[in-house]
Each structure stands twice: as structure tokens, then as C-alpha cells.
Amino acid sequence: MTAAALPSPLRIGLSRGALELKVFLRERAAVIFTLGMPAILLLIFGTIFKGEVGRTGVDFRQYIAAGIIASGIMSTTFVSLGITIAQERDDGTLKRLYGTPMPRAAYFIGKTIAALVLSLLETVVLFVLGSLLFGLKPPSTPERWLTFAWVFVAGVTVCTLLGIAISSVPRSGRSAAAVLNVPYLVLQFISGVYYTFSDLPSGVQQVGALFPLKWISQGLRSALLPDTLLAAEPAHSWEHGRTGLVLAAWGVAGLVLCLTTFRWKRRRDA
């Protein structure tokens, strides 16, 4: 028999990405919950708060909008991925895939593609809402667009890797939502999503600065909000270099965790 070539991982990965998106968009509850939740939060916080950030002339609601876009990325990647993968492990979907010649990488490529597209969708929804209601403006210069792009891509990548990695932590699919939401909620509050970061107690700021969400929020603010805001930023600088370093470090850590701890089977199926 002549061996026909196995289809390439990239091709299967793309087809998995399309499939994942199709499945996601057909689950109405998931669409509303995942995409709608940050939008609702934006509406709530945008209505409760008013005024400007310090004396920077920046509308506080725009500050929050940038933060919620960052936390929206984390929701569509880290939280949503972590939960669905844990469920897929529990219901045997992963085991089924493991039994086919699908290359492992294709599964992760598919998840990453789906996460990128959903995050983009989420960002557009939040941005449109923010600009209609709170006057949020698109990046004003090409450099700022570039900043927006790299922070977005790095943020999505890091949170995707961490979501895949953490999916192996919950013992079952049912407990996954609880396990995933704890770090998500805590990080939102210590990363300056709903408050001005520099208003947080300094101990909290230091803890927050250890995790990616703070840096993604700050990076997005640097792309979307004017430099007058720098007066209210902790370092009085956008710290792009440090943002890149922290995200790169988390990306590497996430990748290593994915490669070393990912399980295709339930614990009892070893």
C-alpha cells in the first residue's frame, strides 16, 4: 500500500478553528454570557461612575472601558477556554480526538484561532458601546494602532495559553466554572479594571503587577487614551518595555505548562 500523506497540522487546525467558532456561535447561551457579560459590566460601571481621572482630563468611564476591553479578552480566552476544555475532557471529546490521527497541535491552533476571533468580536462590541455611550475614541495615531495591535495579540495569546493550562486543574467539567472564575474575579479587582489602578493600596498594586491583566489594561489605555493620563499612571510612563516583558514571561510559562501538564483524558481514564 502506498501511504497517502497525513493532512498538515495547520490545515486541520484551521478546520478545527472554524468548527469551534461554529459550535460557539450556535450555543446562544454561551454567546450571550461570554460576549454579553463584559458589555453589561461596562454599562453598569459606566452608569454608576462619572467624572475624570484625577486632573488628567480623561473621562473615568473611558478609563473603565479600556480596562473592560482587557478583561473581556481574558473572559473570551482564559475563562471561556478553561471551562470548555475542562468540559471537553470530562465528556470524552478530548479522548475521542486523541483516538484519531488529528495532530495535537491542531487542537491548540483551533482553540487559539477561535479565541482570537471571539476576542476581536468582544473588543469590537465593547469598543462600539464605549464610543457611543462614553465617547471612547479609536487609537489616534498609527503608533497607537500598532500598540493596540501588539497588546491585543500578546494579551490574547498569553490568556489563551493560560486558559489551556488551567483547564487541567479542575477535577471535573462541572467545577471548572467555579475554579476559573476565582482568579478572573480577583485579577479584575487588583488590576485596575474598575478602579484607577494607582488608587489601589500599594500592596495590592504590587500583587496586581505580577499578573498579565494589569499590563494588558495599561497597554490598552496607552493605545486608546491621551498621554495626559500618564499623570495618573503608577510609573507616570506607559512602560511598554516592561509590559512586553511581563507578557512574554507569562506566555512562556503558559506554554511550558500547556506542554507539560495538558491531559487528554479524565484522571480516572489513565
Add this chain to the structure above:
Amino acid sequence: MSTVRWTRESPDHRSRTGRIAATLGGMNDTAVRVRDLRKRYGDVDAVNGVDLDIHRGEVFALLGPNGAGKSTTIEILEGHRRRTGGEVSVLGTDPGRPTRKWRGRLGIVPQTSNEQPELSVREIVAHFAGYYPRPRNVDEVIEAVGLTDKAGARLAHLSGGQRRRVDVALGIIGDPELLFLDEPTTGFDPDARRRFWRLIEGLAHGGTTILLTTHYLDEAEALADRVGVIAGGRVVEVGSPLELGGRATATARVGWLGPEGRQVLETDSPTQVVAELSQKFDGEVPELTVTRPTLEDVYLTMIGETR
């Protein structure tokens, strides 16, 4: 086949002579070879020294009570579970070290599974086809499992038996050389079961090696070239469904309605008895039956002895 098959002969049963001859030709060509396979879960020996040889082109059925170790054995062969001990070779590869290429030659229908309910039958089958180097035609496979009418329906809207047929479709879409089926027909209606048998016969005629488990002895009898009975993690006996447990040579029972009522005679030469009866009654023997133990009788005796 010259042996008379008793009352349970199924109408669509086909002679497997041609295939068996083909199998004999390549007898040394083993698809699955298992020696002293062991699997422990904690302090339970789920599989406790199983030996098994499955030839290429053969249909082999594993029978055994719940918890006997059938699924554990199959999942080790599929590369899903790690073994505690023993030697295993599946299509020449150790399933403990699976490769993509090797996976592409296998088809797996697990005992339980759970596909994306949001996808349609055609979508999921077509997607899985994309994993394999040489998949079968998607619509043909859907037709083969009898889901053509439901090809556009989402899995969420299928009945239990229909969803099971999707599992079978996903197992054969890659046109496997070796197909594992763990209780494939659970939940099938009688008609679907017959259709499934024909599908399996077709695959077997095409040269696919098949290892299946089942709790339906008529299924094993209709499909399998050889049957292995496994109980308590050990193989109790291996043989053709007709010979298992000395069934072929077991005493036959000839029954008829005599002048004094129902008569039963146990004999090793039923043909002669029937001939004599025929002479005595001068033609038709009233309510004549000739029976041998069914596979089920033999199986139950065998399992009873291991308890």
C-alpha cells in the same frame, strides 16, 4: 458449509467461507497480538493475564459479563490506557507509543461518547474525515449507518440509537484497517442492528479486521469468525461461535409429538433418529424439533463455571 444450522439461522446471514479462506492464506499476518496483558486499578486486577491473537481480516468478538475487563483491554489496544504489564502489538505498533500514522489506520467506536450537540451529522462526519489521509466518502458513510435522512439534523435532535450510529460513522470514516467496536449496537432497534450487521459484514469482506465487544450473543454468532470469552480479567475460551464450549459436538435433542404427548430424545446421531422417526410416522414427524445448546446456553455455563 455443510453443517445444518439450527432454528436461529438469520435470514441475512452470509457465508463467510471466502473470507475465512483469505484469512487462512495470511494466517501468520497478525493484526493484534497480546501476551500476558495486565491492568491494575488500585488493588483491582481488571485485566489479569490476557493472551489474544487476532488475524488480519478476521472479525473477533469479545464476550464477557459486566466488569470482565473487555473495555479495559480494548482501550489498552487503542492506546487510550496504559497497561500495567504484558506485551501488546497492534498493527505492528506498541499502542503505548501511538503515532499519527498508526492512528490513521485504526477506527475506534468507544463504549460511551459524547459529540458536539450543536453540529449536524454531516458536519461532524465531514470534519473527522479531514483528519485522515484517505477518508471514505462522507455521504456514503452516512448512508451506510442509515442516517441519510438525518444528515442535516443537529446531533442534539437525534435519538439515542441515531447518535450511536454517528459514533459508528466516525469510527469508519477513516477507512480503517482495524476497527474497534465497544458494544456498538447498544440502543439499536432490531432493524438498525441488522443493518449494522450488514455494514460490518461488508467491511469484513473488504478486508477490515474487526474487534468488537457485545452482550448480544446472536450478534457475536452472526458476525464473528471467532469469539473470545473473558471473565474476571482472563480469557476463558476462544473458538468459533459454532464450536465454543464443545457446542458442535454437544448432544442434540430431538423432540416430536408422539401418541402419548411430547417426546424428547437426547442423542449423538440426530440425523439417524429423525430418519427412523420419519419411517415410523410414514412421512412428516409431528412438531419435529432438533436442537443443540445455543451459544447463550454454552456461554452461561462457561461464565457460571468461573464464578
